[in-house]
Amino acid sequence: MEWFGAMQAQDYQGAKWAIALRLKGITDTGIEQAIADKKIVRTWPMRRTLHFVSPQDIRWMLKLLTPRIISRSKALYRQLELDEKLFSKCRKLFTKAMEGEKQLPRNEMYDTLEKAKISTKAMRGLHILCHLSQEGLICFASRKGRQPTFALLDDWVSPAKPLTNDEALATLTKKYFLSHGPATINDFAWWSGLTIAEVKKGIEIIKTDLQNEKANGQLFWMTNDISFEKNKTRSVYLLPSFDEYLVAYKDRSIAIDSSHSKNIFGANGIFNPVILVNNKVAGTWKRSFEKDKVRIETNLFSELSNAKREAITKAVKQYGKFLEMKTILI
Numbered sequence: 013m014e015w016f017g018a019m020q021a022q023d024y025q026g027a028k029w030a031i032a033l034r035l036k037g038i039t040d041t042g043i044e045q046a047i048a049d050k051k052i053v054r055t056w057p058m059r060r061t062l063h064f065v066s067p068q069d070i071r072w073m074l075k076l077l078t079p080r081i082i083s084r085s086k087a088l089y090r091q092l093e094l095d096e097k098l099f100s101k102c103r104k105l106f107t108k109a110m111e112g113e114k115q116l117p118r119n120e121m122y123d124t125l126e127k128a129k130i131s132t133k134a135m136r137g138l139h140i141l142c143h144l145s146q147e148g149l150i151c152f153a154s155r156k157g158r159q160p161t162f163a164l165l166d167d168w169v170s171p172a173k174p175l176t177n178d179e180a181l182a183t184l185t186k187k188y189f190l191s192h193g194p195a196t197i198n199d200f201a202w203w204s205g206l207t208i209a210e211v212k213k214g215i216e217i218i219k220t221d222l223q224n225e226k227a228n229g230q231l232f233w234m235t236n237d238i239s240f241e242k243n244k245t246r247s248v249y250l251l252p253s254f255d256e257y258l259v260a261y262k263d264r265s266i267a268i269d270s271s272h273s274k275n276i277f278g279a280n281g282i283f284n285p286v287i288l289v290n291n292k293v294a295g296t297w298k299r300s301f302e303k304d305k306v307r308i309e310t311n312l313f314s315e316l317s318n319a320k321r322e323a324i325t326k327a328v329k330q331y332g333k334f335l336e337m338k339t340i341l342i
Contacts, residue, residue, distance in 0.1 A: 193234030
């Protein structure tokens with residue numbers, strides 16, 4: 013995760029699969045253990061959206077990116093009657109409730125607020141948790157059964173060397189173009205929530221580490237070690253909802269035919285799980301569980317060759333290995 017920068021994770025199950033796709037031989041159980049071991053942390057560092065990040069990066073990332081998010085949320089806070097006086101009270105309540113390195117599931121966090129006569133209805137509770145996470149007071153911890161828990165960030169994550177604003181900007185810029193390049197300035201601004209001016213400044217700071225190429229009238233940036241050798245390997249992947257392959261870019265036209273957009277992007281910014289064939293979205297998929305099996309149903313946008321269909325079958329089996337369950341392909 014430290015190499016990747018951040019990985020969108022509001023779809024918790026999907027985000028774990030996204031991690032596994034980029035590693036070899038890791039299972040769902042293994043990722044849960046990594047979270048419990050504090051090697052991966054889930055919080056709201058950018059775009060007011062949950063991400064997995066490295067514990068070494070969490071504090072400087074919050075400091076760099078969340079002040080603008082909090083400022084832009086003021087109208088929403090007024091609508092929900094959330095102000096600094098109330099947030100201050102919430103900070104004190106949670107600090108006391110979780111002292112001694114306690115982890116509390118969300119319902120107990122809400123109970124703590126309700127007992128202090130702070131309503132959690134109308135999404136107020138979630139916005140309070142999000143705000144205090146963006147400030148660096150709390151973060152997600154390990155699971156309690158199927159329920160996520162929260163902990164005080166200072167209890168859950170060991171201190172790391174603080175970065176200046178320019179150091180943080182340079183670090184984030186390098187991480188993005190290392191793990192997501194080739195990408196444009198607009199892509200990086202979308203992903204990070206930085207302004208175009210900040211993105212250009214970040215590129216300027218680390219310019220010697222980057223190269224660029226012009227294609228389709230756009231300038232694409234990437235780190236110097238990216239190779240342009242043609243990959244002849246046929247690749248097929250089952251990507252989860254909100255996978256970085258799509259969500260991390262403002263312009264997704266390289267991977268998605270516009271005629272299929274309605275099948276991929278649902279209401280309220282939902283990204284459906286997609287089937288990627290040779291770097292292009294070729295269909296969607298969904299899962300359902302049956303006792304000790306997982307059923308995978310595919311919706312292909314066009315007819316595929318037998319070789320590609322066989323590759324999809326292998327990708328489904330790979331997903332089953334990740335879950336440590338048998339798979340049924342429909």
